[in-house]
Amino acid sequence: MNAERSSPGTLEAPRLNAAEKGLRLARAERTEKEGKVLRATLMKSANHVLKDLELPFELDEEDGALELEIEADPPFSIKQYEGFDLEELKADPNFRTETRRIGSLEYVVTERIRDKHGVESDVVRPDGHGAYPGKEDLDAALQRNFFLAQRWFTQDRIFPEDVALIMHHHHSKPKEWLWRAMDALLASHPDLEPDLAATWAAKVIKGLTEAHRQRRETL
Amino acid sequence: MIFLFDANRHLLAEIGLQDGALRQLVLTGAGERELEAFVSHWQTRGIPVMHSMEATKPDGTHEIATYFSYVQPREKGFGAALEKWAKERGFCPMDVPDYLLPLWECLARLPLEDSERFAMLLAIRLSPREALAEWKSALDESEMAWQKEHERSRIVLDKIKSKMGGELAKPFAKV
Numbered sequence: 001m002n003a004e005r006s007s008p009g010t011l012e013a014p015r016l017n018a019a020e021k022g023l024r025l026a027r028a029e030r031t032e033k034e035g036k037v038l039r040a041t042l043m044k045s046a047n048h049v050l051k052d053l054e055l056p057f058e059l060d061e062e063d064g065a066l067e068l069e070i071e072a073d074p075p076f077s078i079k080q081y082e083g084f085d086l087e088e089l090k091a092d093p094n095f096r097t098e099t100r101r102i103g104s105l106e107y108v109v110t111e112r113i114r115d116k117h118g119v120e121s122d123v124v125r126p127d128g129h130g131a132y133p134g135k136e137d138l139d140a141a142l143q144r145n146f147f148l149a150q151r152w153f154t155q156d157r158i159f160p161e162d163v164a165l166i167m168h169h170h171h172s173k174p175k176e177w178l179w180r181a182m183d184a185l186l187a188s189h190p191d192l193e194p195d196l197a198a199t200w201a202a203k204v205i206k207g208l209t210e211a212h213r214q215r216r217e218t219l
Numbered sequence: 220m221i222f223l224f225d226a227n228r229h230l231l232a233e234i235g236l237q238d239g240a241l242r243q244l245v246l247t248g249a250g251e252r253e254l255e256a257f258v259s260h261w262q263t264r265g266i267p268v269m270h271s272m273e274a275t276k277p278d279g280t281h282e283i284a285t286y287f288s289y290v291q292p293r294e295k296g297f298g299a300a301l302e303k304w305a306k307e308r309g310f311c312p313m314d315v316p317d318y319l320l321p322l323w324e325c326l327a328r329l330p331l332e333d334s335e336r337f338a339m340l341l342a343i344r345l346s347p348r349e350a351l352a353e354w355k356s357a358l359d360e361s362e363m364a365w366q367k368e369h370e371r372s373r374i375v376l377d378k379i380k381s382k383m384g385g386e387l388a389k390p391f392a393k394v
Contacts, residue, residue, distance in 0.1 A: 019383040026379050030372035034365060038329060041364040045357035046342065049350055059342060066331070068338035 039066055178205050220320065221298065224311040225253060228337035231310070239299065241292035265289030266300045269307065311337075319343060322351065325358040329365065 043066060046059050060069050181201035186192060192200075223232040231250030235242040246254060267287040290300040305312040315323060322343055326336050343354050 023376070023379055023383065027372075027376060030375060034368045034372055035330065037368040038331070038361055038365040039335075042329070042331075042339075042357070042361040045360050046339070046354075049353040049357050050342070050346070053346060053350060055345060059338070066335040066338055068342050 035064070039064070042066065178202065181205055220315045220317065221301065222313045222315050222323075222340070223250070223254075223301075223305055224313065224333075224337055225249065226309050226311065228311070228334040230333060230336070234298075234301065236298040239295035239297060241297045261292060265291045265294075266297065266304050268300045268303060313337075313340065313344065315340070315344065318348075318351070322354055322358060325355070325362065329358070329362060 039061065043059055043061055050058060058069050060067050178201055181204045182194075182197050185197045185200055185204075186194070189197070221234040221236065222230060223234060225231055229249045230247050231254055232247065233245045235244070244258065246258070267289055269287055290296045302312045302314075319340075323340060326339055329336075331339070343351070346354065
């Protein structure tokens, strides 16, 4: 076998000659052609099936791939969720579990405080979503959303249950965002009732999650 | 049957259920990498289901407690627990009735990207049952068109190979 050794113990694959390169190129071209024929036929016949059904979706081609364009919401939702076992982490010294209080609402938050070698680290969420947003992020968000929150508040009220819902479901870092929003609100408005601050903070977070969702959709 | 896809629409597992309990679970290569640890955990401890409970204390404050319960694979609630577990973690469970499996097999034979196969399966699943025969014809037609083109490719490539003949064998010639 025509093999070359560049260093002891390293066996290199034989270099391709022009014929082999040509064959590979032809093979790749043919595979691409086959794919085009398949997709064109599939799209044509599938759209023929779908044509008279008046379903809220259609099959489309984008960048050479078939995609389903759904007009309505898809029948499932993917939620960013805190998927970790609080009970197991309670016994782990690398995690801190504490009860926090926002107005009349209490909740438990679990955070990693040391890495796996026991070295103290920045707080990292156990579900791997990464570090919390910086204070600057929140300040900027608050500036944008605070007046909006005030306007919303005159129109309707968000109850602590809504706060809980937002904390648990709506964003990958909801608890910390809410907590920081509360902090910032109470610092700037010392006379604010904690319940009212919770309500305002929830509105801010709700606005942020909506803005986040829209940004993701735009991207 | 539940098909479990990841967020990039790669198929991870095909999960057969009987009366809501686990009958069989087949992991794909990607599924083995992503789910193997979870699956062994389900076998030993069960699948965790998160519950939230809200209570109002006598002083008027609200408390939300979060806890997990575990559902064993042979329990009737396994299918529902699996769907919940998967959605919470950003996976995409898709309930595929048995009568759609022949169409899935057709799709699986076609050299499509995973995301395309997912889109097609979703379209089929959302279609009314009376459209399934038409879907079958559409898939068969596509497979035939592809096979025809594949055969053409084989002929073209054979011609190139024979034209190049000895050149191709050069790297493997004995020194």
